[in-house]
Amino acid sequence: MRTLLRTPMSERPASERAPHLAKSESVARNVPRIFDLTLRIGELLLASGEAAEDVEAAMLGVTHAYGLDRCEPQVTFTLISISYQPSLVEAPVTSARVVRRRTSDYTRLAAVYRLVADITGGNVTVNDAYRRLAAIRRNRHPYPAWVLSLTAGLLAGAATFLVGGRVDAKAWLVFVNAVVAAIIGDRLASLVAGRGLPEFYQFVLAAMPAATFGIILSLNSSGLRGSVVVTGGLFALLPGRALVAAVQDGLTGFYITAAARLLEVVYLVAGIVIGVMLILYAGVSFDAQLRPSESLVGNYNPPVQLVAAMLLTLFFAMLLQASRRTLALVTLNGGIGWTVYGVLVYNGGVSPIVATGIAAGVVGLFGQLMARYRYASALPYVTAALGPLMPGSALYLGMLAFAQGQPSPGLVSISKAAALAMALAVGVNLGGEVARLFMKVPGPSGGIEVAGRLVPYLTGPRRAAKRTRGF
Template sequence: MEAALRGGREPGVGTDAYATLDLALRVGELLLAGGDTAESVDLAMARIARAYGLPHTENNVTLAAVGMSYMPRGDRPPVTAERRVRRRTPNYTRLVAVDGLVREAAAGRLGFQQAKFRLSDIIGRPTAYPGWAQAVALSVLGAAGAVLVGGDGSAALAAFAATILGDRTGAMLGRRGITDFFQMALAAAIGTLVTVLLVATDAPVPSGTVIIGVVIALIPGRALVVSMQDGIAGDLVTGTTRLVEVLFIIIAILSGIGSVTYVAARNGVPISLEHLPTAPTSVAAPQTLGAGAIAASFAVFHLVSRTLLPPVALGGMLAWAVLVEMRGLHLPAAPATAIAATVVGLLGTAYARLAHVPALVCVTPCIAPLMPGTLMYRGMLELTTGRTGPAALVLAEALATALAIGAGVYIGGELLRVARPARRVLRPPRRVRDSRPQ
C-alpha cells in the first residue's frame, strides 16, 4: 500500500487540508482492504473529511485505490490525493473498529489528533484469531457443509481433511507467488480427489457430500455479496471488477473439479449422479446445526469478533431454514435462495444497526449455508459424462443462485432503509479542541 500526493502546497492551502485528506484516505484504504463496499467506503471518507473541515470533497473508490479531491474556495488550486490498496485481506474486526472511529468523528466526539492516534492503534492491533485458527475454521466450514447436505460423521471428517489439505497446499503455493486462480483450482482438485478415492475404494462414506462441503468452503461468498451490492448501488466499475473476480474463482473451482472427475471417469472410477445427496425437504436438526456451524466458521475465518459469533450462527440457521421451507414449496433454487438471502439481509441489517457495526459483518457469514455447492458439482458431473446440454443448464442455475444471494442481501437492506432510513453524511460537528498542523 502506498500514498501519493499530487500538487504542491500552494499558498493559501493550509497543511491541515493535506492532513485531513491523508486521514480520510487511510480510513478508506483500511475499509476497502478489509472487504467493505465501495458505497460504504465513499461515505466513510466523506464523513471524516467533513468532520475535520473539508465539507465538499470528490471521492473516487475503485477496487485497487481510493482517491479524494478538495477544491478550496477562491482562486486557490485543488488538493488531490490517492492511496493504492496492494493487498485485500478481509478483517471484519478491524472493519468494525474503523467504523466506530468514523461514527465518533462524525459526531464530534473525537479530535483530529485523537483520530490519528486511534487509527494507528487499530492498524497495530493483533488479529482477532491466530492464523492456525483461521485454517481450522475453514476446515470446520467444509465439514459442516458436508453435514448440511446429509453427510454423516465420516463424511464430515473426510471433508475436514480435504479442506485443510487443499487450503494448506494453496497457502504454500501462495508463498511462492502462484496466483489465487491456481490455488483455488488445486484446492478443489484435492477435495475431488478425496471423493474419487472414497468411490474407488467403496468406502462406506457418502462421497458426494464430501466434495460439496469442500466447494461450499471455497466459494467466495464475501466477494459475491459485495460485488452485487456495489453493482446494484451504482458503483458499476467496482462491482463489475469484483464480479469478474468472483467468476474467475468459480471457474477455478469448476476446473479443479472437472479435471479430476474426467481423469477418474476415463480410468474406470464409477462416479455418477447417484453419489449426489438429495436436497432436504424439511428442516432437520443436524442440517440446521450444520448451517449454524458454517456461519460461525465463516465468521472466524473472516476475523469477526467473538461477541458476534452467536447471532451470526443463529442467522445461518435461519437462512437455511427459510431456504428449506421455500424448496419445500417447490420453488426453484434461485428464487428460493433469493428469498432466504432477503430475510437474512433485512434482519441482519437491523441487528447491525442496533449493535452499531457495519451490516456486512453481520450479514455475510449468515449467507454461507446458501452457497450452491451441490449445483456446481452436479453440473461438472453432467459435463464429464458428455451431457453438455443438461450440464450448461445446471451450471447456469448455479450461477443464477450465486447472484441471487448477493441481490437478496442488498434487497433486504434496502427494505429496511425504506422503513427506517439510515443517517448519511452529517453536517460539520463542533469538534473537540485539539492540536492540528497549521
C-alpha cells in the same frame, strides 16, 4: 452519510463543527493530513470487502467532520481518491491511494467503523484518529493460523451434513474425509501464497484435495458418498464475499468497481472449476462411481440440516475473522436464512432460485438491523450467514456432467449455479435496502425538515440516481 453523498456538492449543508474543530487557518493547513487519514481509512474499508458506496460515505463523513465541506471522494476497485476545493476561485486539491492487498478481517473492519463513528460525532481530533488507526493496523487477527485451518476443515465437514441430511457411521466417515481434505487444501493454498503465487492458482490447489478424497471414496462399493465430500469442499471455497460486494456495487451505480469485482469472482470460480475438473477427469477414467444425486439436498432432515447450517455459518464467520462478540448473532442469522429457505422449498414447493433470493433478503434485512444495533458494518452479520445458501451442489453437478461427457446437463447446472448466486446477491442487497427504508436519518428526532416542518424519513425526499425511459 449516503444521503449527503447523493446530494450535489452545491446543495450540501455546511457541517456543524465542534468547538475544537472550528474552521480556521490551522484547519486549512491541515488538509494534507486529513486527506491522508481519510485515504487510509478508505483503504482499510475497501480492502475488507466493503461496498464502494459505503467507503465513499465513510470518507465523506471524515472530511465533513473535520471541516472540509467541498469534498468529493471516488472509489474504484484498486484506487481511491478524494478532491477538495477550498472555494470557487481556488484550485482543487486531489490525493489518491492504491489498494494493493485485500484481507478478510471483520474485527479490524468493525474497529474502523467505530473510529469513523467517533470522528463524525466530533469526539476525535486528527492526531487522536491517527493514533487509533495505527493501533487498529497493528492489532493481530483474533484467531491464529492453526485455528483458521481447522475451521476451514470443520466448515467443509458441516457442509456434508447440510447436503447429506443423514447422521450415521458412513456420514461421519464422509465428515472426517471432508475435514481432512479441506485442511490439506487450506495448507496448500497458504504454502503457495507465501511464495507469491496469485489467488487463481491458490484456488486451483485448494480445490484438488476435496475432489481427490471424493474420488477415493467412490472407487469402492461400500456406499460411501464421495460426491458429498466434493460438494462440502466447494462450500469452503466459493467467494461469496466478493460476489455480494460486486452485485451491491452494480445496484448502487458503481459499475466499474462492480465489473472488476465480478471479474475477480469469475477468475476465482474458474480456479475452483479447473482444480476439481482435473481430478474428476482422472476419477472418471478409473470408473469412479460418482452419483450426482448424493450432492443434492434430497434427504430433508430439518434438525440435522439446521444445526449443520448454523455451524457452517459459525465457521465461515471465524474464517472471515469476525469478532467473538458477533459470532452468536451471525450464527442466528444463518439459521434464520436456512429455515426460510427450507420452509419455502420443502413445505411451500417454491423454486430453489426464488427461495434463495427470499432467504437472502431475510438475511440482509436482519443483518442490517443487527449492524445498526451494534453501530457497525453489516458485512460481518451478512456474509457468513449466506454460507449455507451457496450454490455448491449446482456447481459440482455441472463440473461432473462435463467430466462425464454430458455438456448439455453441465450447462444447465452451471447456469442454475449462476442464477442462484445472482439471486443470493440481489436478495441480500434488497434486504439491506428494505431495512434502510424504515430507519431514521440523522437529525432532530430522526426526521428531516421540509417546508419548515419536521417529517419522517419515509415521507421526506430521498435523493438517488434518476433515470427515466432509458435516457
